[in-house]
Amino acid sequence: MATFYDTHAHLDFPDYEKDLVEVIARAQAAGITKMISIGTSLSSSERAIRLAETFPCVYAAIGWHPSEATKAPSDLRPALRELAQHPKVVALGEIGLDYHHLPCSQGGSAGDDQRYKQKQAQIFQQQLEVAAEAGLNCVIHQRDAFDDTLAQLKPFAGKVRGVFHCFGESADRMRQVLGIGSLVSFTGIVTFKNGQNVRDTVAVTPLDRFMLETDCPYLAPVPYRGKRCEPAYVKEISEVVAQVKGCSLEALSVATCRTAGEFFAKL
Ligand SMILES: [Zn+2]
Secondary structure, X not given: XXXXXXXXXXXXXXXXXXXXXXXXXHHHHOOEEEEEEEOOOHHXXXXXXXXXXXXXXXXXXXXXXXXXXXXXXXXXXXXXXXXXXXXXXXEEEEEEEEOOOOHHHHOOOHHHHHHHHHHHHHHHHHHHHHHHHHOOEEEEEEEOOHHHHHHHHHHHOOOOOEEEXXXXXXHHHHHHHHHOOOEEEEOHHHHOOOOHXXXXXXXXXXXXXXXXXXXXXXXXXXXXXXXXXXXXXXXXHHHHHHHHHOOOHHHHHHHHHHHHHHHOOOO
16 A cells, blocks of 8 residues: 655644544554644644644644734744754644735735734744754645745755645745745645646646645545545545656655655655
């Protein structure tokens, strides 16, 4: 059986409180041999580490999500530096910029938007610094903020690489990401009826420049669309990606696991 990794899962979310042991067992039965639980705040990052200590197949990424920026302490660096030392912390993430829900969409002013964006940029910068110091790469979240995210990451090229997770951008933007030594990863959106734009980008992304992920509990692939997602469903994602790439599941397994092993050095 071709084996795969789930490089982006939120296993610390309350969605899995009751049955995480079964969720992980189902992943392993489906050939998903490693999974990375992604942090969205300090407490979420600590929970991810605890899961990594509990389950040999689980690894952790630590970071503060841009959508939660206003709740972040003024300096995230001391706490993250300490957590980054853990042997199963494989990356900083998820970090980046998200302009999808700006304050102006909820009655805020242009000034509110600017302060919100500044706070996001500030914590993104702090986390890139910690990544560079710790010799770790980053899991990048961006929504409606592609150019600003790329511009902020660019000065770190050569020290820190990013994986632009849940990639749904054009082939041209994919090439911009690869151009600074970073990578992309694809979710269950690739299986959606309305996911043709993502399939078009998958088709032209080199086989050794992308990874697979669920972003569970979100984005369950067809035929589970709308239900709670879980790492086992990387199998359904891999089948569609192999079809789009015109390669065997074995070739996709070798390429994506090798890419992940190089990118997440402690994996
Ligand atoms: Zn995520």
